[in-house]
Amino acid sequence: MKKLFLVAAIASVGMTSVATYANAGEFNTKKCKACHAIDKKKVGPAWKDVVAAYGDEATLAGVFKSGFAVADRKVVAANSKWKGKAGMMTGQYKKLIKKNPEGAAHALFETVKNGKFGKY
């Protein structure tokens, strides 16, 4: 019986973290703008190309949530010249995205849709 309680407790902890992601807060893309533009390459790839590579925000959120491994990055996969700069983006991921991966993915797609950086 005790074991069963433990399993239920673990399952509910897992569910809480899913719920937290579903309630992801607004995300400000202002800091991303230092290296990204919407339709041209800057330090990093154009976000229009990021949107094209991922297709929808859930896919990008999934890659963010699973740890944003370089092997899972679709822009790097589509054009290996970005691979040499992946470390730079890993630092930004840890600092700015990891705590709100769904908010970040949503904001990136909204930025491209609306044509401007900001809070989404």
Ligand code: HEC
């Ligand atoms: C210091 C510069 C810098 C900043 C700031 C920055 N990025 Fe990047 N980003 C890069 C570089 C360089 C790449 C290309 C390397 C790569 O894709 O890993 C990149 C690639 C990406 C990719 C594509 C990953 C792939 O390869 O599939 C996404 C998504 C992304 N950035 C999102 C963001 C978001 C969201 C922010 C703001 C929270 C941000 N970036 C801030 C430099 C930056």
